[in-house]
Amino acid sequence: MCDSVSHFTFIPPLHAIFPSLRDMLTVEARAMDETLFEHPGRWWHALDDGRVQCDLCPRFCRLKEGQRGFCFVRQCQGGAMILTTYGRSSGFCIDPIEKKPLNHFLPGSAVLSFGTAGCNLGCRFCQNWDISKAREIDKLASLASPEAIAAAAADHGCRSVAFTYNDPVIFAEYALDTAAACRARGIRSVAVTAGYIGETARAEFYAGMDAANVDLKGFTEGFYKNLCFAQLAPILETLEYLKKETSVWFEITTLLIPGQNDSDDELHKLAEWVAEHLGPDVPLHFTAFHPDFKMLETPHTPPATLTRARAIALAKGLHFVYTGNVHDRDGGSTWCPGCGGLLIERDWYELGIYNIKDGRCAKCGHAIAGHFENTRQDWGARRVPVRIV
Numbered sequence: 001m002c003d004s005v006s007h008f009t010f011i012p013p014l015h016a017i018f019p020s021l022r023d024m025l026t027v028e029a030r031a032m033d034e035t036l037f038e039h040p041g042r043w044w045h046a047l048d049d050g051r052v053q054c055d056l057c058p059r060f061c062r063l064k065e066g067q068r069g070f071c072f073v074r075q076c077q078g079g080a081m082i083l084t085t086y087g088r089s090s091g092f093c094i095d096p097i098e099k100k101p102l103n104h105f106l107p108g109s110a111v112l113s114f115g116t117a118g119c120n121l122g123c124r125f126c127q128n129w130d131i132s133k134a135r136e137i138d139k140l141a142s143l144a145s146p147e148a149i150a151a152a153a154a155d156h157g158c159r160s161v162a163f164t165y166n167d168p169v170i171f172a173e174y175a176l177d178t179a180a181a182c183r184a185r186g187i188r189s190v191a192v193t194a195g196y197i198g199e200t201a202r203a204e205f206y207a208g209m210d211a212a213n214v215d216l217k218g219f220t221e222g223f224y225k226n227l228c229f230a231q232l233a234p235i236l237e238t239l240e241y242l243k244k245e246t247s248v249w250f251e252i253t254t255l256l257i258p259g260q261n262d263s264d265d266e267l268h269k270l271a272e273w274v275a276e277h278l279g280p281d282v283p284l285h286f287t288a289f290h291p292d293f294k295m296l297e298t299p300h301t302p303p304a305t306l307t308r309a310r311a312i313a314l315a316k317g318l319h320f321v322y323t324g325n326v327h328d329r330d331g332g333s334t335w336c337p338g339c340g341g342l343l344i345e346r347d348w349y350e351l352g353i354y355n356i357k358d359g360r361c362a363k364c365g366h367a368i369a370g371h372f373e374n375t376r377q378d379w380g381a382r383r384v385p386v387r388i389v
């Protein structure tokens with residue numbers, strides 16, 4: 001639990017913080033902006049001392065009038081909690097679903113992706129820090145209602161919408177309204193998240209999602225404390241909750257950072273925990289770090305580290321372990337746990353051979369965990385920006 005951070009105490013109007021954003025808006029958008037941006041927040045309660053406590057994530061920020069929480073986007077106004085980024089996004093792109101990464105959820109399909117600003121973790125290695133740190137929002141902001149996003153996804157042939165780039169937990173009201181609009185059109189919703197969410201919000205949030213990729217950033221409390229300003233235990237609770245209490249399809253990603261979370265010992269423990277608590281069929285992705293944000297002196301992850309991590313996790317009995325952010329056909333492809341045959345061939349985000357029929361290996365009939373169709377989609381590796389009006 002944290003009291004609000006002192007440097008967020010004075011909160012000027014949004015357009016005073018981001019004057020260029022105001023200039024960018026159309027007349028219609030300006031009329032919309034007050035209602036879209038500032039939205040009643042949920043998952044909070046009033047305290048006896050006049051502050052409000054946010055119950056959305058395990059930071060449980062306690063805020064005085066005008067203060068913002070650690071995530072920057074939730075604020076105490078008029079004795080209540082508001083979300084200040086409802087309807088405002090960092091921009092929209094159509095990506096391959098494999099980029100989330102999800103390798104067992106409608107392979108080869110296009111996903112309309114967007115994020116907002118801010119984050120409830122403080123990762124020193126953040127690979128999206130220009131979005132998660134709100135100072136750049138004036139360069140990135142665009143406006144879109146949930147219905148407009150769902151309509152755009154349908155118009156562009158996207159099978160799903162992904163809340164990504166920054167953590168959707170902090171804009172949960174916007175994500176859930178968008179997910180509901182998508183569901184009404186038969187479009188799925190995907191959360192790309194650190195899984196750092198409070199117990200009361202967790203059920204409601206995941207009830208709106210069809211799939212998730214959850215970052216398991218390391219496997220020690222020290223890693224989370226020192227490099228993420230967060231805790232490991234709530235994330236493990238989220239993963240167990242997803243497995244035991246929901247039908248949400250989820251995969252796990254661990255970004256391997258040289259010297260920080262890539263020791264044999266830590267990888268053994270991580271893989272053992274996944275096998276024991278989640279079972280062998282939850283896909284695990286080991287991805288490569290590049291120097292970024294506060295860790296510019298840390299080297300890139302060598303491909304051999306990813307291969308070593310994958311071998312350790314496979315030896316623990318996990319069925320689907322992937323390497324990511326590298327060209328590695330063996331590590332990027334899906335192999336049948338029954339006969340060892342190639343199910344889905346991948347080179348980064350490009351798909352080749354596809355041997356799944358009726359959710360089973362086309363060769364031996366072994367059931368493959370995930371959401372598969374009899375033919376794969378062919379969006380490929382393209383990344384296409386989309387403007388939503």
Ligand code: SF4
Nearest residue numbers: 054057060061069071
């Ligand atoms: S969601 Fe934001 S305001 Fe709420 S507890 Fe987490 S960091 Fe604090």
